[in-house]
Structures are given as C-alpha cells and as structure tokens.
Amino acid sequence: MSQLPDFTRARVVVAGDVMLDRYWSGSASRISPEAPVPVVQINADRTQAGGAANVALNLAALGVQTHLLGVVGDDEPAQLLAQRVTDAGIDAQFTPSPDYPTITKLRVMSRNQQVIRLDFEMSLAEPGAFDRAAFTAQFRAQVQQADAVILSDYGKGTLSDVASLIAICRAAGKPVTVDPKGRDYARYTGATLLTPNMAELEAVVGPCPDEATLVAKATQLMGELQLFALLVTRSEKGMSLLRPHREPLHLPTVAREVYDVTGAGDTVIATLTAALAAGSDLETATRLSNLAAGVTVGKLGAATVTPAELQAQLTPDGPASSESLLMAEDALLQWVEARRTRGQRIVMTNGCFDLLHVGHLRYLEQARALGDALIVAVNSDDSVRRLKGPTRPLNAAADRMRVLAGLKCVDAVVEFGEDTPARLIGRVLPQVLVKGGDYTVEQVAGHDVVEAAGGQTVILNFHDGYSTTATIQRAQQP
Ligand SMILES: Nc1ncnc2c1ncn2[C@@H]1O[C@H](COP(=O)(O)OP(=O)(O)O)[C@@H](O)[C@H]1O
Numbered sequence: 328m329s330q331l332p333d334f335t336r337a338r339v340v341v342a343g344d345v346m347l348d349r350y351w352s353g354s355a356s357r358i359s360p361e362a363p364v365p366v367v368q369i370n371a372d373r374t375q376a377g378g379a380a381n382v383a384l385n386l387a388a389l390g391v392q393t394h395l396l397g398v399v400g401d402d403e404p405a406q407l408l409a410q411r412v413t414d415a416g417i418d419a420q421f422t423p424s425p426d427y428p429t430i431t432k433l434r435v436m437s438r439n440q441q442v443i444r445l446d447f448e449m450s451l452a453e454p455g456a457f458d459r460a461a462f463t464a465q466f467r468a469q470v471q472q473a474d475a476v477i478l479s480d481y482g483k484g485t486l487s488d489v490a491s492l493i494a495i496c497r498a499a500g501k502p503v504t505v506d507p508k509g510r511d512y513a514r515y516t517g518a519t520l521l522t523p524n525m526a527e528l529e530a531v532v533g534p535c536p537d538e539a540t541l542v543a544k545a546t547q548l549m550g551e552l553q554l555f556a557l558l559v560t561r562s563e564k565g566m567s568l569l570r571p572h573r574e575p576l577h578l579p580t581v582a583r584e585v586y587d588v589t590g591a592g593d594t595v596i597a598t599l600t601a602a603l604a605a606g607s608d609l610e611t612a613t614r615l616s617n618l619a620a621g622v623t624v625g626k627l628g629a630a631t632v633t634p635a636e637l638q639a640q641l642t643p644d645g646p647a648s649s650e651s652l653l654m655a656e657d658a659l660l661q662w663v664e665a666r667r668t669r670g671q672r673i674v675m676t677n678g679c680f681d682l683l684h685v686g687h688l689r690y691l692e693q694a695r696a697l698g699d700a701l702i703v704a705v706n707s708d709d710s711v712r713r714l715k716g717p718t719r720p721l722n723a724a725a726d727r728m729r730v731l732a733g734l735k736c737v738d739a740v741v742e743f744g745e746d747t748p749a750r751l752i753g754r755v756l757p758q759v760l761v762k763g764g765d766y767t768v769e770q771v772a773g774h775d776v777v778e779a780a781g782g783q784t785v786i787l788n789f790h791d792g793y794s795t796t797a798t799i800q801r802a803q804q805p
C-alpha cells in the first residue's frame with residue numbers, strides 16, 4: 328500500500344470525555360520568596376481541545392467527517408472548547424451540565440516543560456450530572472449515519488453506561504472502537520476493538536513482564552470480552568495487535584524523534600478508526616495508526632497528523648546515497664516497518680561477502696527479484712574469523728558493507744556479530760529468506776522463525792566456478 332485511504336469519504340462519530348487543554352507559559356527565572364517553588368511569569372495563554380475532543384481533532388485533521396458528542400459545563404472553558412472544535416470543522420453536540428465544570432487541564436509551562444498541571448473536574452458519573460437520556464438519543468441518531476464509532480473513555484463519567492452505547496452500535500451494525508479506562512472491562516464487552524496502553528491493560532490483567540505473557544493475558548481478555556481485536560499500545564515499544572486465532576502483530580515504533588507523548592493514544596484510535604471507516608483492512612489501519620503516532624510524539628502537546636504528513640511516512644525519500652543503506656539494527660527495523668506498511672515484500676539474505684564476485688552479484692539480483700526490497704546481513708570481522716579462520720576477512724566489515732550498499736539490487740545492509748544471523752532474522756521476520764545453493768533449507772539460520780511467521784525460505788541455484796576462497800588461492804599461486 329503506497330496510497331492512503333480516502334479519509335474524506337469516512338464519517339466517524341466520537342463520544343466521550345471531552346476536555347479543554349490549557350497552557351499558561353512564561354519564564355521561570357526565580358524561586359518564590361514565600362515558598363521553595365518556581366515563579367512563572369505568564370505571558371501566553373493557549374487552549375486546545377483535549378481528551379475525546381482531541382480524538383475528534385485528529386479525525387478532522389485527516390479530513391474525516393467528524394461528529395463529536397460530549398458533556399460540558401456552563402463556563403468559559405465550554406465556549407473555548409466549542410470554538411476550537413468548530414474551527415476544525417467538527418460537528419459537535421455538547422450536552423450541558425450546568426452545575427459541573429467543563430473538564431479542564433491547566434498546564435503551567437516554562438521552557439516547554441510542565442511546571443505543574445491543575446485539573447478542574449468533578450465526576451460526571453453522578454446521577455443528575457447531565458441528561459443521560461438526551462445524550463444517548465443524540466448518540467443513537469448519529470450512529471445510524473456513521474461508518475464507525477469511537478468511544479473515548481477517560482473515566483470521567485460521560486460513558487459510565489458504555490455497555491448500552493456499544494449495544495446501540497452493534498444493533499446498527501457499526502464498528503465501535505474503545506479507548507478504555509478503569510478496571511471494569513466487562514462493560515466493554517462486544518466492542519469491535521479496544522486500545523488500552525500497557526499500564527491500562529496491566530491494571531486489568533496484572534503484570535506482563537514479557538511479550539509472551541502480554542499475548543497470553545491479552546488473548547484471554549479478548550475472548551472474555553468477545554472482541555474482534557485488541558490493540559495494546561506500548562509507548563516506546565510500539566504496539567501489538569491481537570486477533571482471535573491469528574498470530575500477534577508486533578509493530579515497533581517508527582518515531583524518529585520523541586518530544587511529547589501526550590495524546591499519542593488519541594492519535595492511534597483516531598487514525599485506526601478513520602482508516603477502517605475509509606475501507607482499509609485492520610492490519611493496514613493499525614500500521615497507519617503506528618505511523619501517525621510516530622509523527623505526533625514528535626510534536627509538543629496533544630497533536631494531530633495531516634494526510635500529507637502520513638503520506639510522507641509512506642513515500643520513500645528521494646534517491647538515497649548508497650551510504651545511507653548502511654543501517655544499525657534498530658534503524659533497520661523502522662525501515663522494514665515503513666516498507667511493510669506500504670505493502671512491500673521484504674527479502675533477506677546474509678553472508679561474509681569478503682571479495683565480491685559475479686556469483687554473489689547474480690545471486691543477490693535473483694534474491695532481490697523475489698520481493699520489493701533486499702536486506703543483506705553481513706558477518707562482523709570477528710564472526711568471519713570464527714567461521715573461516717584467522718586470515719579472513721581480507722576486507723573489514725565497513726568496506727564489505729559499503730561495497731554491497733553500492734549494488735543496485737541491495738536496499739539495506741546491516742552487520743551481525745554472532746556466528747549466525749538467526750536472532751536478527753527473528754527481529755526482521757522477512758517474508759522471504761534466501762541463501763545460495765550450498766545450503767539446504769534446514770541449514771539456513773532463522774528459517775524456522777521466518778516460516779512460523781508465514782514467510783518462506785528460498786535456496787537459489789549455485790553458480791559454479793565463482794568463490795572467494797578460490798580467488799584468494801589463485802592470487803597466491805606464483
Ligand atoms: N516514547 C515513545 N517513543 C516512541 N513512540 C512512542 C512513545 N510513546 C508513545 N509512542 C507511540 O504512541 C503510541 C501510543 O502511546 P502509548 O503511550 O502506548 O499510549 P497512550 O498515549 O494512550 O498512553 C505507541 O504505540 C507508539 O506508537
């Protein structure tokens with residue numbers, strides 16, 4: 328997939344805890360004479376839509392026809408919030424709650440850092456906080472015209488009868504994604520998909536110290552709640568998509584720089600649901616949401632992502648210098664992820680490539696033809712010495728890799744230090760793993776993990792008469 332779905336044809340309803348994010352900023356150059364606290368001299372007051380309203384902003388920034396339902400007080404923050412969402416082209420219906428404040432998060436900032444956050448809120452779960460029947464009636468009406476629904480639960484009480492809202496979506500046959508809160512997940516039974524972050528999930532299923540435990544516990548929860556899927560967002564570890572009877576899909580983060588992670592979860596659920604509503608399949612929608620989160624964490628405050636920014640993540644940069652094909656392992660994983668998201672088939676092979684000869688070239692060209700991008704993993708100098716003896720390699724790893732990177736058929740080059748690249752292959756999980764004809768499939772390091780993940784191992788024909796060792800021997804003859 329190299330094109331984005333057409334988000335403008337999607338119509339999505341967001342219901343949940345809307346809030347106003349307020350930022351008071353100024354310099355902090357002295358400590359108060361009254362108490363050991365910094366004095367911030369405020370010179371800027373900025374407001375932004377937050378919580379469920381930030382989810383709506385993220386949808387609108389993608390071009391989605393967005394309808395927002397929430398509860399606000401009778402106060403200045405309510406007016407500011409209404410202004411922010413209307414400016415973004417969102418159709419908002421706010422149910423009044425005159426005796427309660429509009430939920431407001433006031434951050435006092437200095438040098439782009441929070442000095443303190445002040446929350447103004449009272450639980451909207453209390454009976455009589457707002458006209459719940461009117462809210463539900465508006466929700467029901469909006470759902471009928473929607474392609475998909477998002478329930479953005481920050482535990483403030485707007486969604487305290489979330490089970491009946493999910494039932495409305497199900498009866499209307501509309502997908503409903505939920506950003507959950509609290510410990511009682513039974514109330515989300517029957518939702519299409521939940522997007523807890525790690526802390527939210529662990530609060531419900533207990534500690535998940537490793538990926539296997541996470542998958543086991545999340546899979547059990549998914550079954551109990553009869554979900555279609557569960558997407559666990561894992562901060563700097565990316566995200567994991569779980570579906571019944573399917574292998575988990577673990578996506579590493581693609582963030583190039585991380586500045587402020589506030590609201591990344593809002594971006595995830597908005598992008599994922601927008602893509603589903605625009606006709607993408609769940610795996611593509613998840614990959615897009617991961618790319619979008621990678622963009623948003625590079626921005627200050629709760630932020631949004633435009634289709635142009637998302638498209639830039641999908642579009643390869645212009646002609647790269649061959650040096651840029653030399654990658655460290657983590658950079659390679661991000662590179663792989665971006666290509667997978669574009670639907671590319673990744674091919675991987677490995678070797679020492681000490682003296683490159685035409686047999687190598689033919690085999691690498693054939694390997695490249697099996698997919699859309701070829702990664703070559705190269706043994707480090709120590710690894711070559713262990714395999715081939717103390718006189719090898721003739722060329723240092725940096726030079727061997729640089730020569731490979733100059734070949735037209737090679738798209739990425741990475742070094743590995745172990746005797747075999749099995750661990751690295753297990754991280755990359757190429758769709759096609761290739762070796763030359765001097766191996767059988769069973770002898771190819773990493774073939775088992777690649778095949779378990781649905782990939783294939785290919786042994787290419789051996790080109791007789793070409794070998795580095797034979798070339799060295801010829802050169803040594805008097
Ligand atoms: N520190 C980080 N480094 C890189 N990516 C991050 C980081 N924090 C969040 N992300 C991205 O944002 C997504 C959502 O963030 P997460 O912290 O898991 O959820 P939430 O914002 O709901 O607490 C992650 O899946 C990841 O793609």
Ligand SMILES: O=P(O)(O)OC[C@@H](O)[C@H]1O[C@@H](OP(=O)(O)O)[C@@H](O)[C@@H](O)[C@@H]1O
Binds near residue numbers: 378588589
């Ligand atoms: O839950 P509390 O802390 O009371 O309130 C929510 C806030 O922490 C912030 O949570 C963020 O989302 P993420 O949770 O970072 O995705 C965004 O929605 C902000 O707009 C919002 O102010």
